[in-house]
Amino acid sequence: MRKTGIFAVSLSFLLFSSASQGQENDEVWIDTMHKSISESVMDSAQWFDNFFAKANKQEDQHALGEVRLRLGWEPRSRELNEFEAKLKVRVKLPNLKNRVDLILSDYEDNPDDKVRAGRVNDINRQDNFSLALRYKNKPDSGLSHRLGFGRRFQYFAKSRYRDTANILPDLNLRYDASIYYYNRDGFGSDLGLGLDYDYSKEMLLRFENRFYFRDKSKDWLWQHSWQALQQINDRTAVVYGYYIEGLSRPNYRLEEYLLSVKFRRNTQREWLFYDIEPFILWRRDENFSASFGIALRIEGFFGER
Template structure:
């Protein structure tokens, strides 16, 4: 079982904050409790496919269950397509789903291009939320990287339209400990509810990764 189960603690909603630039949103810091704790069981993990289920509490401590499948298609030595689908149920927010399609292309040297597509549906909102992102990853050395991105988000009601878009440059550094990472991300943001007037911002992050390998 130790190779099939994980205990997950998180201080953000991964079904909502799929993009790192979500820190730019005005409502990114609000009065909602985003803490999540769950037990995840990996039902199948073989090569390019991963199927998992989890049960836990999140979004103001609502009990929830979630199932997810992820598969990678290797198109060539430098091109991959990642597909992911999940369905979940929260006791108050009810049913929701997430679809993801991601294309990766290895560039020259240590550079990578990635095109992300996400689609979310929730009973609570009865609307599909979509997100598209284009990113270039440049690894300077084994501990330092830069990420350049263009991100779009919108909905399908009353019609398929852009609600916000953002451009950013993110500097990522592994320092002090091998499991500790720091990020600095200046960005420019345009939102429909602000008449698409440009906003300037800076996101700062600290991440820690802990694990065990046998």
């Protein structure tokens, strides 16, 4: 078993136990832990931002830092040791007029909502750990540029544009496009187009399309998904999802499809969430034989968002 898997299971069990137990000493422990980590994140953000302060002059704003940690276990028939550990750190720098962010992450900008077992192509499963500076001409600009290191310590440059358009009062169009270059993988690009429809106060219907071009393999990876997001109450939501994925080579064909129902719950602490997601997966490399599984995840936020 991989070390990441052992760490994920151990920490998940520890946090689940602490969140669920009602004893006062457990509550003090987990709240103290969260406060300590959040303060460390904010102090580190301010320390980094001070490097860009002008002599004898600093911005009135404080630097902000956020850490997002997600741990999961996604066992299924034919594959029990599917573990996931994701980390994202973002630091806003007021001494650079909030136009530059420092971002440390181990997944791409557009991680899909599918369970990890349903990502058979290397574009979604490769080592995507990256450290980069992101620049925007204006804090609210849809155009951004990144320079940094990622994908097994390759240096890269990336430009992205994203925006949203309101087509009808209850219908929104989301779109984005990016182009990037990695020194060993070469050029690549991705395109995204999605529709959000407010079916009711409690339900949002979403249709998502993504296309990735990989210069290294000279092909396109495409993904389509249909989701219904239902709000049960202030702390609980359910996501019904159907996802398909395929490649353009050797021909435009389906590689896998997935059905899932995700239950997402906010605990008594605003910064801590957990997911339970039963799913059924069909993959070409398994002769499209149904594989049944369940994804268990815990997610925490530290610092200030």
